Amino acid sequence: METRWFHAALAAATLVGCGDEPCPIGSIRAVDGLCYLFEADTGQRPPAPVQGLVVDLDADIRARVLPTSPLPALPASPSNRVADDPGAAALGEALFFEPRFSRSGQLSCASCHEPERFYGDGKRVAFGEELYPRNTGSLVNVAYYNWVLWDGGCDTIWCQANQPLENRHEMNADRMGVVHILASDAGLRSSYEMVFGALPDLSDTERFPEHARPDHLDPEGALNLDWEAMTSNDQVLVNTAFANVAKALEAYQRTLVSTESPYDTFVAGLAEEDAVQMSALSPAAQRGLVLFFGEAGCTRCHSGAHFASDQFVNVGLDTRSWLLYEDNGRFEAIEDLYEDTFVASGDYSDDREWGIQKLDGLEQTETMQAAFRVPTLRNLTHTAPYMHGGHFDTLAEVLGHYNRLEETTFEGVRDPRLAPLALSDAALGDLEAFLRSLSTEAAPRGRRR
Ligand code: HEC
Ligand code: HEC
The missing domain is CATH 1.10.760.10 (Cytochrome c-like domain)
Incomplete structure (x- = not known):
């Protein structure tokens, strides 16, 4: 058997070394003692024996x-009307690799979800702006999950996307800052506006401060106070653009299918x-x-x-x-599903009825x-x-x-x-x-x- 596949495979192999030296990386020592590179260009392994x-x-x-x-085909994402829009996926891709959103200016989604590591980070737990004591989920095939995150604390992928942006352990950004970057970068802006229509005019800094976000953990902090000082109409304008950022990120992540x-x-x-x-x-x-x-x-x-x-x-x-x-996993996550602004049953959803049905009958139980x-x-x-x-x-x-x-x-x-x-x-x-x-x-x- 062993020799059979070598013989079959040698036809497609290139001689890359010989003697007693270790074979160069990527090549294999064949039965004749020489090193061969098997279909190196295509990265393919030698054919397995036919058993x-x-x-x-x-x-x-x-x-x-x-x-x-x-x-199978991906399940639909009814609460995100641009989930399968190629323009939204292109914008989402640019946002996924965008470090300017993070507080330090150095972290993007791809810092923890590295493409070459199957969109994970290879670490036990994540480290962003601070330690985040959960293992970074791979994003490959993530669109097949009905509940997102280890504890299912999100009901859609777009609901999830806003959290790492503002989570202090991850990117520690703020939604107002994110929307300002979107508006001031000509490329991002035009790609956003092609999908979602015009961004609001943010030039009045009295109405739209440089940075602001709701922050329950630090209610007296400047970010929260500045957010609270905004009118509810302006908050809705910013939340809408922030939700659209998340929807574009979902559209991109739906393309990561193995x-x-x-x-x-x-x-x-x-x-x-x-x-x-x-x-x-x-x-x-x-x-x-x-x-x-x-x-x-x-x-x-x-x-x-x-x-x-x-x-x-x-x-x-x-x-x-x-x-x-x-x-505590699922037990505590149930509360998030009812409280988060960006869930499928919430104001920024494109199909609230679908979101409400998804939560129907869901309550905390001891087995959670x-x-x-x-x-x-x-x-x-x-x-x-x-x-x-x-x-x-x-x-x-x-x-x-x-x-x-x-x-x-x-x-x-x-x-x-x-x-x-x-x-x-x-x-x-x-x-x-x-x-x-x-x-x-x-x-x-x-x-x-
Ligand atoms: C600091 C590292 C870090 C950054 C930055 C980060 N993530 Fe994550 N991501 C994680 C960790 C850790 C988890 C697992 C968290 C959990 O399940 O509680 C995760 C989980 C996810 C999941 C859920 C995966 C699943 O299996 O359900 C998605 C989707 C996701 N991230 C997308 C993003 C997007 C989009 C961004 C950028 C806006 C981002 N992440 C930025 C660390 C990070
Ligand atoms: C009763 C349900 C259940 C059964 C049965 C079960 N698993 Fe799991 N498995 C889980 C859950 C839940 C997790 C995640 C647990 C956690 O992180 O706390 C998991 C995690 C894993 C992981 C880690 C995946 C990752 O990405 O971290 C592997 C591998 C795995 N299971 C393999 C198996 C195999 C092989 C069997 C059969 C021997 C098996 N499981 C049986 C529920 C189950």
Whole structure:
């Protein structure tokens, strides 16, 4: 087998080194002892051996696997009428990489959501203008979530986008300042006005001070006092432009959808009985698939093509030294959903009825204590560390947690559906190989080409 793929692949390989020296980065030592660069220009790996399906997939598992690929079309975002407008996405892209909004003038969304790190930051917890004790979520495929943030504290992506701008731990900007920058930069302004129409005239500094924002944490601070001094009509003008900034950011983030992973190739092969495509999953990953959809019970929570769900679950994690406070997750977030100005049920929504229905019947319950949204399992290879507080550095550690469930949750109770898996190291390795197969090699480039 081993030699077979080398022979097949050598046809497409370039000789890049020889002798006993280590092979140059990106190249592989072939059976003849020489170093070859495989399709270096396209970044493609050498073809895997054609082993086809090596596990026994019963009808039940087969029926559950098939609908999990490919990723379906994005769900609509009714409260944002420009969610799929290319002009809004172009503006959103410029805003995403714009550092002038932040208090220090140095942070943009992309500082923490780095494109080459799958729009995450590779850290346990984020550090912006101050430490922010949550793990930075990858933005790839974020538009498939029904609730945004680890605790679901936002009901749409545009609702979320305003928060990091003003959050003192993140960019610590203020909405008045943001709208001034938008109005004074000719490029941003024209791109904004093409999508949303004219910006208000902000030249009267008595009405529109340089900086202002509502600030419940510092009610006597200048930012809050200046905001309070504005007329409610002027506040609405500024809030409208600020909400539009967020809607453009959502339009851009909706373009960050991942491409075909080895798992997707495998499922396409399964549907068509195509052994070559099914070979995209190694034998270990195929064994892991059987565990994942079967005995290990992962799909009770990580379901559908996004391998996520709308459930909020306490998986029984203790705190960590780098987490500043005990994080109550969904329990407290429910309040944000009713209080935030920029939710889908609020004044700046393009479909309030939809937003009101989404919140219908939602109230705090005890099971929400320290419960977090079930995250996607796509692209995990690129998004370590894991869990809402970066609790685990590696996938092996995450699986070790599910295997033993040794930690005690600091608050609430662990979801009763979780019991120690008690799998062998070999079986855990198979599960990990399966999880890795859900990753694509390169991050989506959004609009950037
Ligand atoms: C200081 C680092 C930092 C900056 C700057 C930042 N973010 Fe984030 N972002 C985070 C962290 C940390 C989380 C996870 C927070 C949580 O879930 O509570 C997050 C979560 C998100 C999410 C939700 C992801 C999910 O899985 O639900 C979106 C969307 C997002 N950020 C967009 C943005 C946008 C747009 C900007 C710029 C306006 C931005 N972020 C700026 C750190 C940052
Ligand atoms: C009862 C629901 C539930 C089950 C069953 C479950 N998970 Fe999870 N999983 C979650 C939740 C909730 C989180 C996020 C927890 C947090 O951050 O507090 C999570 C997080 C993860 C993460 C980290 C993802 C990231 O981006 O940080 C991985 C990996 C993972 N689960 C894999 C699995 C595997 C593999 C199985 C099966 C062995 C499994 N899960 C079973 C609910 C579940």
